[in-house]
Amino acid sequence: MSPDGSARLGRADLHIHTLASDGTASVAQVLDAVAVAGSLDVIAIADHERIDAAVAARHLARDRGLSFEVVVGEEITTRGGHLLGLFLEQRVPPLKSLRWSIEAVHDQGGIAVPAHPLVPLHLSAQGWVLRGLLGDDNPLVHPDALETFNPTAIGRYGHRRAVAFAAAHGLPRIGSSDAHALEAIGTAWTDFPGRSADDLRRAILAGDTTHDGTFHGSTGQVGVFGRQLRKRGRDARAELAGRLRRDGSGRDHGYPGSTRRPPVFDPLDGPRQ
Numbered sequence: 001m002s003p004d005g006s007a008r009l010g011r012a013d014l015h016i017h018t019l020a021s022d023g024t025a026s027v028a029q030v031l032d033a034v035a036v037a038g039s040l041d042v043i044a045i046a047d048h049e050r051i052d053a054a055v056a057a058r059h060l061a062r063d064r065g066l067s068f069e070v071v072v073g074e075e076i077t078t079r080g081g082h083l084l085g086l087f088l089e090q091r092v093p094p095l096k097s098l099r100w101s102i103e104a105v106h107d108q109g110g111i112a113v114p115a116h117p118l119v120p121l122h123l124s125a126q127g128w129v130l131r132g133l134l135g136d137d138n139p140l141v142h143p144d145a146l147e148t149f150n151p152t153a154i155g156r157y158g159h160r161r162a163v164a165f166a167a168a169h170g171l172p173r174i175g176s177s178d179a180h181a182l183e184a185i186g187t188a189w190t191d192f193p194g195r196s197a198d199d200l201r202r203a204i205l206a207g208d209t210t211h212d213g214t215f216h217g218s219t220g221q222v223g224v225f226g227r228q229l230r231k232r233g234r235d236a237r238a239e240l241a242g243r244l245r246r247d248g249s250g251r252d253h254g255y256p257g258s259t260r261r262p263p264v265f266d267p268l269d270g271p272r273q
Helices: 027-037 052-064 098-107 127-134 153-169 197-206 218-245
Strands: 010-016 042-045 069-078 081-086 111-114 146-149 173-175 188-192 210-213
Touching (some): 010 069, 027 042, 069 098, 069 197, 081 098, 098 127, 127 153
Parallel strands (some): 010 042, 173 210
Antiparallel strands (some): 069 081
16 A cells, blocks of 8 residues: 555566676576565566567566566567567567557557657657557557656657657556666556556556656666676677587577577576576
8 A cells, every 4th residue: 555545556667678688687687686676566578579588587487476477578679660569479570660560569469669769769769650650540550658768868868758749649658667787677667557467458558557767877877788798798609609519509598498599498497697
């Protein structure tokens, strides 16, 4: 309960990266950090162009009986900007149009949310593109919400535009950390009635969400970038070593079984820290 006696809103961080893409922490480390913090009810692993780590995280969270739920997500690179696909069961291929990608998310029952929108970069969906989609007669190409609070430098730049656009077009507001390091998880979040992933889905579709959080400092982001560079170096060495040994191994995607080629989640393969 909140201090005024009303039911506490649920909190969700719907944009977290792991070692499977350009994050710097394994699935186990992400789950441990969220469990220790205890402030989130739902998280989404949304690695670039893949869902394997998210699927592994969902399995591990259920097996461990954690108090929060994991949604399978993906940050999809489209020709019209980055798109968060949430509640996915299949990977959505990159480099298609934003229209095609949103429809592909909806075809599998997912939720489509343009990430860090309205920034004048190829990474972000632009207003004229979003207006065209919202005005389309086909409801399957309409975005379900907008990531109006993304605490990164890109998100900060487009924040006011995104809030104004969401209000003008009746789009639900989503807050998410876009975390690439453990300390960033939960620095931005989505408030919603209820506590479960199903409650969150209903709230987004009903337009009953809001955002909150704190913008990242530039110094911290520079430090994360350095860790990402070191990670890429380790990944390259591991991939080369696996090819030279011809043992079917490669870089660690951050979950049990992930060093195999092809990577396959295997809870008996031991933890990846």
